[in-house]
Amino acid sequence: MPGNKAVIFKGPGSVAVESTEYPTFELKDGPGVNPANVGRELPHAAILKVVATNICGSDQHMVRGRTTAPTGLALGHEITGEVVETGPGVEYIKQGDLVSVPFNIACGRCRNCKEGKTGVCMNVNPDRPGSAYGYVDMGGWVGGQAEYVLVPYADWNCLKFPDKDQAMDKIRDLAMLSDIFPTGFHGAVSAGVEPGSTVYIAGAGPVGLAAATSAFLLGAAVVIVGDLQKERLEQARSFGCETVDVSQGDPKDQVEQILGEPEVDCAVDAVGFEAHGHGSDAQMERPATVLNTVMDVTRAGGAVGIPGLYVTGDPGAADEAAKVGSLSIRLGLGWAKSLAFTTGQCPVMRYNRKLMMAILHDRVQIAKNVNATVIPLDQAPEGYADFDKGAARKYVLDPHGMIS
Template sequence: MRALVYNGPRDVQVVDMPDAQIERATDVLVKITSTNICGSDLHMYEGRTDMEPGRILGHENLGEVIEVGAAVDRVKVGDRVCLPFNIGCGFCANCEKGLSGFCLTCNPGMAGAAYGFAGMGPYSGGQAEYLRVPYGDFNCLVLPRDSQEKESDYVMLSDIFPTGYHATELAGVQPGDNVVIYGAGPVGLMAACSATLRGAAMVMVVDTHKDRLTLAEKLGAIAIDDTEGNGVEQVMELTGGQGADRGCECVGYQCCNMHHEEVPNLTMNNLVATVKATGRIGVVGVFVPEDPNSPDKLQRRGQLAFDFGAFWNKGQSMGTGQANVKAYNRFLSRLIEKDKVKPSWIVSHELPLEQAPEAYQNFDQRKNGWTKVVLKPGMDKPKRSK
């Protein structure tokens, strides 16, 4: 099969790899029809993780079931399925609580497993023609009949839509709240969408990329351009000096200041400054336990110079961690099915799998107009570029 393989920093290539196949009776084999490039893929692409050369990338996957293991009962050949990026067993203590992002059995020695991701188990990614899905009955979200017409909507259920929603869940967004979101990338935009779905009175999105802020405005959010470094002041002015009720961190450890220099603690401390006393913060941007190649000495050890004194003094609270996709993907799927939400509006490019190296390069450079890339194994020519 054709698959995108990581060779080293900023070096990925589509090559022939052994076909994915059923390995255990509980497995499902999926022919991939859509697979997204995620912002967290760029951490590996840039060499900021311990990703091993030779592995297949890709954790945002959707496709058609072509084979099932002997112990698979619910999922059938021919089903179209979306696959949560986190792999769960369904029966450990965390999975039973709905915390499938922290499964205790799929990645021995660490809570949490994922496709094609550094440190999250040996599982191959789905930026390929075929993908093995462990514990298929648990991990496959079977899609409705209209899934082909809305494929670029449904594939967002693999990660960024539930992750954006998870940010608002961690922050405790309620009807009537004012919400500030740091990051206008795909997850931040999905958090803005989710905050609106949850009834937020005002949603503010802070970033320095004007093309992405324009997309936030299309959602009805207030775009706050932090290019001059005065984003905190703008948020405080809009909230009458009190700060937002809730805040969402959707950038992570590679956030940059107005000079495009990495400042790992920037968004976290800005959230402490812009969320009101007793407000709550939800953090879904990726922060890692170690980052040896960081220009910041603390970040190399996975540490931040966090304004804990101000955080404590304001009586704020915080929720963190990756999204437990299965806790959200089914009801979010119904919103797509009934045309209540259309997450594909953030898609800027649908490209053949063979163009993945070029897509990674452009996405990594944050080129204007490169917001969300969907790769299509089997596609000969780009379907859409806007």
């Protein structure tokens, strides 16, 4: 049996690559594992040799100490890998298959899964609907920023690439299917982006850039991306986006300069709960700023997609209300404008096969647009530190040196 190494959360501001247990077909006790999940038998699971596993902004929230994540947690929920072993209950996924793994863990059997709501599966997290690998309060499934990882309900969760050689040629793009590309696409779809739409996307991090890419794929006429980081705004402009530097003032004024009117058809919040203010407040944390802005800039009767992460527990919040996820949202404005809102985890499986086909047939260059940057697993701490400073990159970890 081979060894295993994984990226481990050591406490606020610190991660390390450490030796860890090789996966088995049983969920064992460990940091963050729900007691009701300990000892859970997993004959339906597969063990993957990880080919690519990405650093996500959601991981950064934990590493910054902005969640209740326990120390010792193995991180990582964006997984692409080669199947090396399957449990006796796996029928269709085979050893040697190269697969993408949705970050949502889903059973495929419950009511929500059968309705396509795989982000809120009822059977994988005893605390609440919905689960993910290597994430706080998500049931304790071991993270995939590792050399090897276990994927439960493999026949249901694994998206097999039809041709391994073709997939490896496009692995940087295909690595985005586990989370940020479907998440960005979900934000754009939820916002009602269609041919000819004008779109405002708050946040030029990887999810925001994926949402912008998705808006173009859906036929948007104009995509405007707002952010504080000049390097990230430059990355957005590199593939045709208009940009708004929110440190310069109210995004609505800059939207009007671009479009000739202060509103767009659709808006996406790709920032989440660590939002900062605008203009003179740009260096201050203002967790409701983006939610209120996207309501303000969206036309009456429009829609807002909210793939940005919001949490129920934020020990680092600036006030007591925000510590439990209670924010000063201008709901009256949204009501008065008859806006539609969609929140929550992206149900990755709803989109990942379609987006895979778009990648394989050269309809989109998501890796280029998010500036996918491959580094060895051992350099994960440096990747986390660089990403935390606002680097306009999507770091892809390559545990086995398989990405050319």
